[in-house]
Amino acid sequence: MTEVAIVVAIGLLAAIAWGRLGRLRRGSGESWRPLALRHAELAFSEQTFRSHRYGLVARLDRAYRQDGTLTLVEYKTRRFFVVYRSDVIELSVQRIALSEVIGEPVSIDAYVLVQHATTGKRRVLPTQLLGLDEVLALKRRRQVIMERRAVRLMPARSTGLCVGCAHLCRCQDEFGDREV
Numbered sequence: 001m002t003e004v005a006i007v008v009a010i011g012l013l014a015a016i017a018w019g020r021l022g023r024l025r026r027g028s029g030e031s032w033r034p035l036a037l038r039h040a041e042l043a044f045s046e047q048t049f050r051s052h053r054y055g056l057v058a059r060l061d062r063a064y065r066q067d068g069t070l071t072l073v074e075y076k077t078r079r080f081f082v083v084y085r086s087d088v089i090e091l092s093v094q095r096i097a098l099s100e101v102i103g104e105p106v107s108i109d110a111y112v113l114v115q116h117a118t119t120g121k122r123r124v125l126p127t128q129l130l131g132l133d134e135v136l137a138l139k140r141r142r143q144v145i146m147e148r149r150a151v152r153l154m155p156a157r158s159t160g161l162c163v164g165c166a167h168l169c170r171c172q173d174e175f176g177d178r179e180v
Contacts, residue, residue: 040066049097058094072110081123092130
């Protein structure tokens, strides 16, 4: 009888250990946080901020406060652990809007938390954000493109890039149909 109890107890302990190991592997809670944010408090989550001064709107995923400074974190699900230029631009706009609305400093250093689309594995990637002048230059460039005043249209070298482009119709008008 005691042998059965010992086997059951060992089985129960093994099941508990296995469950904890699985939670650690999946990155439960906020165990993903980089060392720099381990003791930071969550200040904002899933909120939209509007910069009336610069005409920018940004919805941030997370902002953490530590030592009087806010640090931004963007969540992404993708097949590769990479920070794209669009992530940097998105976080930079968030930084400007949040700083204006809250009136607190927001770090130029930020993080992109990438969760792998198929494995669920998470990796936090550091990045450095753009300054105000760079963001405003990008905003002006976007306005020029949207107003169709771009200096010169150039089709992509690879037609595969054309598939999801918002300017495909305009490009086809200018250059003719491309096999996409």
